[in-house]
Amino acid sequence: MNGLEAARKRGRVGGRRPVVDDDERAAILARRQHGESIRTTAAGVNVSVGIVHKTLTDTEAP
Template sequence: MEAAAKRGRNGGRPSVVDDDKRPASLARHAEGQALREIHRGVGVSLAVVHGVVAAARSTETAEETV
């Protein structure tokens, strides 16, 4: 792994959510859209939308405790 990292190669699958899809998903969620509607509209899986929303909630919670 270290040799690969030195060559600039990182393991793992590339993220499906790019810089456009994450804010779009969160904005739709803030408007009150259902997660299923968001996943159909943005073009990612329902599990990905759940992950994006959960990550945003955990970030908000962490910021509130600081």
């Protein structure tokens, strides 16, 4: 735990990098607002259907 705390103080954060960046997230949200299906959105942004679903779910959470 001391090592993790020391790494955080240096600005290092563990975990996997996000798959979608802010631009891709905005594109996903815009496409869904225009009524595109999740599959069509995923193909257009070149990510998996699961990533689109997770992005939409995370955005709707308070």
